Amino acid sequence: MKMSDGLFLTCCREAAVQFPEILYNELIVDNCCMQLVMRPETFDLLVLPNLYGDIVSDLTAGLVGGLGIVPGANLGETCAVFEAVHGTAPDIVGKGLANPTALMQSAVLMLAHIGEREASLRLQKAIQAVYADGKCLTGDVGGTGSTFQFTEAVIRNL
Numbered sequence: 001m002k003m004s005d006g007l008f009l010t011c012c013r014e015a016a017v018q019f020p021e022i023l024y025n026e027l028i029v030d031n032c033c034m035q036l037v038m039r040p041e042t043f044d045l046l047v048l049p050n051l052y053g054d055i056v057s058d059l060t061a062g063l064v065g066g067l068g069i070v071p072g073a074n075l076g077e078t079c080a081v082f083e084a085v086h087g088t089a090p091d092i093v094g095k096g097l098a099n100p101t102a103l104m105q106s107a108v109l110m111l112a113h114i115g116e117r118e119a120s121l122r123l124q125k126a127i128q129a130v131y132a133d134g135k136c137l138t139g140d141v142g143g144t145g146s147t148f149q150f151t152e153a154v155i156r157n158l
Contacts, residue, residue: 001051008049033059057085068099068140071106073113082110096146099138101127104154126157 009026016024027035029052036043036059048056061070067086074081084102092098104127111120130136136153137143145153 066140069101071102071109073109082106098147099140126154129157130154
């Protein structure tokens with residue numbers, strides 16, 4: 001890890017020099033996690049290697065409601081992949097318990113990325129309306145609704 005972290009830091013430092021107008025700061029991952037919990041408003045963007053990214057994304061997901069809420073975007077120079085940040089949950093497959101918000105929020109990001117800003121905003125507003133109503137929320141966010149009920153409510157709000 002010392003070698004790979006060192007390479008990562010070297011690359012970040014080299015990139016930071018090329019963009020002096022962007023404030024660059026380094027934190028050790030344990031301190032970063034504490035600062036995210038205590039003062040999340042002090043962060044605009046985090047650039048992390050894969051292992052630390054997984055740890056920090058799970059921690060920050062917990063701050064906003066859990067893994068079922070958080071979208072993911074992996075952006076490359078020529079392609080992009082949008083997904084929920086969590087993995088599979090084989091123990092709840094077919095039971096209607098999964099929260100589809102993370103996948104829907106990933107679609108919001110994807111639509112914005114491909115220039116479909118209006119569609120992105122419509123989907124975002126529909127998701128927000130379902131949360132504001134509170135009647136079809138899944139169990140992980142305090143509701144009693146199923147995956148299907150949540151999804152149907154979002155579709156109705158579109």
